[in-house]
Amino acid sequence: MIKIWSIKKDNSSAEKKKPKVSAAQIRVQKDLTELALPETMQMTFPDEHDLLNFNLSITPDEGFYRGGIFRFTFNINNNYPHDPPKVRCIQKIYHPNIDLEGNVCLNILREDWKPVLNLNSVLVGLQYLFLEPNADDPLNKDAAEDLRTNRKNFEYNVKQSMRGKDVKGVYFENVLS
Amino acid sequence: MKVKIKSWNSVAIWKWDVPNEEVCGICRVAFDGCCSTCKTPGDDCPLIWGECSHVFHMHCLLRWLATEGSRGQCPMDRKAWVTAK
Numbered sequence: 490m491i492k493i494w495s496i497k498k499d500n501s502s503a504e505k506k507k508p509k510v511s512a513a514q515i516r517v518q519k520d521l522t523e524l525a526l527p528e529t530m531q532m533t534f535p536d537e538h539d540l541l542n543f544n545l546s547i548t549p550d551e552g553f554y555r556g557g558i559f560r561f562t563f564n565i566n567n568n569y570p571h572d573p574p575k576v577r578c579i580q581k582i583y584h585p586n587i588d589l590e591g592n593v594c595l596n597i598l599r600e601d602w603k604p605v606l607n608l609n610s611v612l613v614g615l616q617y618l619f620l621e622p623n624a625d626d627p628l629n630k631d632a633a634e635d636l637r638t639n640r641k642n643f644e645y646n647v648k649q650s651m652r653g654k655d656v657k658g659v660y661f662e663n664v665l666s
Numbered sequence: 667m668k669v670k671i672k673s674w675n676s677v678a679i680w681k682w683d684v685p686n687e688e689v690c691g692i693c694r695v696a697f698d699g700c701c702s703t704c705k706t707p708g709d710d711c712p713l714i715w716g717e718c719s720h721v722f723h724m725h726c727l728l729r730w731l732a733t734e735g736s737r738g739q740c741p742m743d744r745k746a747w748v749t750a751k
């Protein structure tokens with residue numbers, strides 16, 4: 490006969506000693522093991538014990554943004570996966586879907602987030618933003634207008650911005666690798 | 667060699683009657699385990715089915731529905747969540 494009560498008591502005292510691993514941490518751990526990171530992406534953890542805060546760099550190998558390194562921070566709160574990760578671009582870049590403060594306009598990071606999505610879905614979404622910037626849902630209206638009206642001009646301005654030059658009086662960060 | 671059974675321990679195995687999916691899409695823990703906030707599988711951590719036929723740990727689904735971003739929708743298809751009877 491197993492004494493359920495005594496087992497439960499033992500468990501609870503063991504838990505007090507160990508720092509509790511949150512459901513969010515468990516889920517992130519699962520996401521990370523399922524992650525298929527393409528060669529164009531790199532993840533770094535400033536604090537190896539903290540899986541909820543990390544950096545991601547993207548080096549697109551095609552499209553307008555080819556040749557740059559774009560750096561993002563990920564902050565995941567304890568309500569993950571019910572809340573989406575908070576993703577920010579830490580450089581000032583010229584992109585229709587990323588504003589000058591680094592806020593990212595990606596539907597799955599906002600209104601279309603679902604808790605059945607995972608970090609892989611977010612990475613695929615970010616990758617896509619660099620391959621196919623979208624003028625229909627802009628955070629940087631100037632860049633969106635540029636892309637919509639004159640792709641050649643947009644391409645030129647992106648290259649200028651990536652070299653740390655100014656576009657229409659706004660200076661951008663040099664992101665060339 | 668002859669074996670004589672002296673004692674007999676029966677071990678009960680139970681399983682939720684779940685069709686295709688074997689893990690909860692929210693916490694990604696198997697349905698015959700409990701969600702990541704619970705400790706013991708079984709009645710303490712029941713499953714819940716929606717009319718859309720999607721199934722989750724009840725605890726996982728309730729936490730989602732309590733999150734503002736859910737807008738009362740199924741975590742899988744984002745249709746209005748209606749619990750199946």
Ligand SMILES: [Zn+2]
Binds near residue numbers: 691694722726
């Ligand atoms: Zn679950």
Ligand SMILES: [Zn+2]
Binds near residue numbers: 700710723725726
């Ligand atoms: Zn539970």
Ligand SMILES: [Zn+2]
Binds near residue numbers: 716718720741742743
């Ligand atoms: Zn559903």
